[in-house]
């Protein structure tokens with residue numbers, strides 16, 4: 001029996017299978033508002049029968065956007081267009097998730113297809129913020145060090161965004177604490193040189209993520225699962241390590257997180273990532289086995305048998321698929337066919353089913 005195609009229950013939610021569309025920025029929103037692109041993009045992957053479809057990183061404040069065209073959830077105006085999407089996804093028997101994010105010093109950049117470089121405030125960008133005024137690229141505008149009051153306001157933006165996500169009909173929230181964005185910038189000793197209660201010791205560096213987690217858990221329904229994506233390893237000398245990630249996972253679990261989505265890197269430029277098939281799976285496996293929290297594996301998982309094998313070996317609980325889902329929105333439907341499982345084919349598409 002396939003584990004990948006078995007249902008999976010977290011708190012009050014049952015996912016129909018364990019294939020997850022990983023969060024992927026589309027750089028296609030105006031003023032953070034979801035539009036037809038997001039409906040069709042996310043909707044197609046729900047038609048393709050992934051068990052859970054995540055939106056891209058949705059900014060909790062305008063300054064928290066990576067680019068001016070990021071999705072956002074910083075005002076009530078953002079709720080209705082997102083609701084249209086969650087309603088469609090639910091109509092396909094699929095669950096929906098939203099990733100909440102603040103880009104910190106990595107904000108105010110052009111979309112990748114326009115070069116990806118930072119837009120200075122003079123050229124229509126905005127002033128970035130960070131735990132410590134160190135830019136990501138040397139010629140980026142130096143970010144402003146956040147004051148304690150500003151940190152409190154950011155926590156509140158995450159909490160308000162979570163409330164809106166519930167109203168918009170999402171089944172799951174994921175806090176983005178990976179890839180060198182703001183929460184990761186606080187966690188990392190390479191980007192956080194603060195001397196106050198949000199910096200210095202490991203306990204202090206974790207504080208912002210834990211406060212955001214506690215704040216969100218307090219305002220979302222008890223039965224709603226909460227995920228956190230972390231960069232389990234920074235792949236950089238002096239950076240946050242896997243050993244520390246185990247401690248982060250334990251503390252997140254104590255504070256009501258249900259699953260750690262195990263990614264890595266992108267915190268500093270001087271990183272050395274040994275990219276190969278399944279290279280991040282060992283993080284999901286260790287965190288799952290050593291802290292007894294559910295984990296998601298992600299990164300270069302492109303084949304249905306590869307995904308099944310990770311679950312069979314008990315290395316993770318959910319399989320997040322990124323780029324393969326861009327290439328093939330029907331990854332889960334066609335994969336079921338490859339595994340000789342009767343796929344949950346939409347009735348509209350039945351006449352297109354692969355013939356035996």
Ligand SMILES: Cc1cc2nc3c(=O)[nH]c(=O)nc-3n(C[C@H](O)[C@H](O)[C@H](O)COP(=O)(O)O)c2cc1C
Pocket residue numbers: 022023024025026056057099176178179229263298299300301320321322323324
């Ligand atoms: C176009 C694109 C946009 C992405 N945007 C996000 C994002 O918004 N949040 C995030 O956590 N990861 C993001 N990622 C990373 C993916 O979620 C995933 O972790 C990564 O691509 C590795 O998985 P893959 O090898 O299956 O693509 C993005 C990746 C791509 C290709």
